[in-house]
Amino acid sequence: MKWWAATVLGVAVVGAFITWRAFSQRVAHRPDVTATSELRARGEYLVRAGDCVGCHTAAGHYPFSGGREFDLGRLGKLYSPNITPDKETGIGNWSDDDFRAAMQLGVGRDGEHLYPAFPYASYTLLSDDDVLAIKAYLFTLSPVRSAPPENELRFPFNQRFLMAFWSLFFNPNQRFAADAGYTAGWNRGKYLVEGLGHCGECHTPRNLLQARSQGSAYAGAVADHWLAFNISSDPDSGIGGWSDAALRSYLTEGFAPEHGPASGPMAEVVSNSLRHLTDEDIGAIIEYLRTIKPVRAPVTAGAPVASPAAASLAHGKQVYEGVCANCHHIDGAGNQTHYEALNGSHSLRDPHANNLIQAVLYGSSMETPLGQVSMPGFAGGYTDSDLAAVINYATAELGGGRTGAVDAASVQRSRQAP
Numbered sequence: 001m002k003w004w005a006a007t008v009l010g011v012a013v014v015g016a017f018i019t020w021r022a023f024s025q026r027v028a029h030r031p032d033v034t035a036t037s038e039l040r041a042r043g044e045y046l047v048r049a050g051d052c053v054g055c056h057t058a059a060g061h062y063p064f065s066g067g068r069e070f071d072l073g074r075l076g077k078l079y080s081p082n083i084t085p086d087k088e089t090g091i092g093n094w095s096d097d098d099f100r101a102a103m104q105l106g107v108g109r110d111g112e113h114l115y116p117a118f119p120y121a122s123y124t125l126l127s128d129d130d131v132l133a134i135k136a137y138l139f140t141l142s143p144v145r146s147a148p149p150e151n152e153l154r155f156p157f158n159q160r161f162l163m164a165f166w167s168l169f170f171n172p173n174q175r176f177a178a179d180a181g182y183t184a185g186w187n188r189g190k191y192l193v194e195g196l197g198h199c200g201e202c203h204t205p206r207n208l209l210q211a212r213s214q215g216s217a218y219a220g221a222v223a224d225h226w227l228a229f230n231i232s233s234d235p236d237s238g239i240g241g242w243s244d245a246a247l248r249s250y251l252t253e254g255f256a257p258e259h260g261p262a263s264g265p266m267a268e269v270v271s272n273s274l275r276h277l278t279d280e281d282i283g284a285i286i287e288y289l290r291t292i293k294p295v296r297a298p299v300t301a302g303a304p305v306a307s308p309a310a311a312s313l314a315h316g317k318q319v320y321e322g323v324c325a326n327c328h329h330i331d332g333a334g335n336q337t338h339y340e341a342l343n344g345s346h347s348l349r350d351p352h353a354n355n356l357i358q359a360v361l362y363g364s365s366m367e368t369p370l371g372q373v374s375m376p377g378f379a380g381g382y383t384d385s386d387l388a389a390v391i392n393y394a395t396a397e398l399g400g401g402r403t404g405a406v407d408a409a410s411v412q413r414s415r416q417a418p
Contacts, residue, residue, distance in 0.1 A: 040136045
């Protein structure tokens with residue numbers, strides 16, 4: 001009995017300590033800073049680098065006014081908040097301490113614990129000065145009165161207090177510290193990739209608790225129904241075989257020869273963020289990406305995918321030549337601009353054709369040096385079998401010898417997804 005009593009007491013003490021630690025984290029108080037024009041200008045650049053507008057803007061709404069839906073599958077749905085300086089529905093009443101707590105700890109102004117769909121586990125690396133520069137810029141925006149819909153999370157995920165324990169284990173709550181063993185460029189690149197750019201939030205698979213699986217860092221993952229590709233230095237499934245020039249072109253223009261165009265959420269990131277960065281920062285990102293441990297992409301590993309039936313390929317060829325070749329050309333080289341080129345595209349190298357399915361159903365658009373380039377969606381004009389056939393044909397003919405076997409059911413599942 002004494003042994004059991006000691007065990008119960010020990011568990012209770014440990015539980016109490018963990019609970020205290022989870023709910024006691026605070027940012028050190030510092031007086032609000034005076035927002036100078038230089039601070040605001042710096043904040044504008046940082047806001048672009050972090051692509052804040054991408055998550056905090058719903059289609060057809062004012063920029064930064066929130067309301068964008070994030071479908072988390074079995075967990076439910078989240079909606080991004082308004083981060084304009086509106087005093088009732090936005091962040092107009094937030095102090096510097098409030099803003100730092102949200103960015104670095106994942107705790108809102110009223111003490112509520114934020115869901116990690118807001119990437120505070122990455123933003124925690126940001127310096128106080130950068131965080132306050134971001135706030136200074138956001139407060140220059142016109143206040144927009146706009147309240148997002150209520151989150152639609154299932155139990156127990158709708159219990160916000162649980163996020164305190166999630167943060168305790170998965171948010172390091174540490175500012176970035178430069179590594180003297182690497183160059184200033186490499187350290188800047190790490191700051192951008194790991195922190196401000198939060199690249200791992202999309203490109204790293206997640207574990208059962210929805211934390212990033214660090215053993216497969218940057219190995220690729222499905223985010224918002226699109227596949228965020230492997231950006232580790234693996235030479236086959238990652239970017240190890242890309243030249244610096246190809247990476248720079250892809251990051252700043254949304255296209256790289258023999259690698260194809262960006263699409264879906266990555267096209268948004270190029271449009272909203274990466275194309276606005278300085279040459280030095282793009283170079284720093286590339287320098288850091290080169291040193292990321294190579295990881296074989298789990299999304300394309302495993303048993304090979306069976307080849308599609310000859311009849312499906314024949315039908316796919318007919319659809320491709322009748323519709324797709326108008327822009328992409330018969331040989332996939334593109335008719336007018338290189339953004340139409342499919343040869344070497346990452347999307348064609350995925351045997352499950354995740355992004356091809358999304359693109360042919362819903363289209364994709366991107367702001368480029370040539371202006372807005374767009375591909376329309378074909379969900380309304382073609383059957384699931386038509387689209388599966390043309391995807392299989394494009395993969396087989398233009399994917400460098402790779403084959404996939406997308407079926408109509410796969411297209412239908414994506415068609416039904418929110």
